[in-house]
Amino acid sequence: MKLNFLKYEGAGNDFILIDNRNKSFSLINDTASIKKLCDRHFGIGADGLMVLQMKNGFDFEMLYFNADGKEGSMCGNGGRCIVAFANKLGLIKKETNFLAVDGPHYATISENGNLVSLQMIDVHEIQTEGDAFVLNTGSPHYVLEVENLASKDVYTDGKSIRYNETYKAKGVNVNFVEDFGNHYFVRTYERGVENETFACGTGVTAVSMAMAKKKGLTGSIKNSIRVPGGNLNVNFNYDGNTFNNVFLEGPATFVFEGSISL
Incomplete structure (x- = not known):
């Protein structure tokens, strides 16, 4: 079997698009087979694989698979990349409505096709666990503010939380954040990839919400986020109870295309 694919990345979070x-x-x-395709030594190499297919009532449907080969929950950067992919295919122009595993999503794309703003789901609940916050932004996230994040062993510390007694059955994505005043620096250990990734879209969304709650902020909130792979923006409205009108914005870049024999 010969499989044609395109490779995209969003702030270093990379994906195979079908x-x-x-x-x-x-x-x-x-x-x-999906796990092998995502393998960086024996396959194409990616944090995940996405399948674009048609769906009545929507421009398209997004199916997402983690690097472990299993179907995953919502992927924010993946969602932005599949919007750029749909634009490249000629399915959409400046905006789109598509279906993902966590429901419908609206997105816009820039004229050059490289900047995508993706509407994320509303969030009604944030739980606390010690100094950490736990919430679901389409995927489950654990958010902990730390110091000296650049030198932190994110793999070891993130893995220990992801596989602790509370989360090991279903897993959780673990986000460490450092507040620099004019931006947040975020590093994430992702379940399904089982390693640190260069960026996590649902993760930076969760971080932005958690920090707003921690600081007691309400109203229209805009956050600049720095991740190992680049920069993202998260904007939303928060009334003290619900986060809505949530948008994740950042680059969605075509890398290369090819075919592989399976």
Whole structure:
């Protein structure tokens, strides 16, 4: 079997994109093959794989698989990249409404096709666990503010939280954040990838909300986020109870295209 693909990245969070409008992609339930495709030594290499297919009532549907080959929850940077992919395919122009695992999403794309603003789900609940915050922004996230984040062992510390007694069954994405005043610096250990990634879209969204709650901020809030792979923006409204009109904005860049024999 020969598989055609395109590779995209959003602030270093990289993905394999598959056009499945003709329903020729037969690997949706083949965890081993998807895992191999995402492997950086034996496959194409990526944090995840996305399948674009048609869906009545929407411009397209997004199916997302983690690097471990298993179907994942919502991926924010992946969502932005599949919007750029749909634009490249000619499916959409400046805006789109598509369906993902956590429901409908609206997005806009810049004229040059490289900047995507993606509307995320509303969030109604944030829990606390000691000094950390736990919330779901389409994927479950654990947020902890720390100091000296640049030197932190995110892999070891993140893995220990992801696999502790509370989270090991279903997993959680672990985000460490340092507040620099005019921006937040965020590093994330992602479940499904089981390693630190260069960026996590649902993660920086969760961090922005958690820090707003921690600081007692309300109203229209705009955050600049620095991640190892670049910069992202998160904007939302918060009334003290619900986060709505949530948008994740950043680059969605085409890297290369090719084919691989399976």
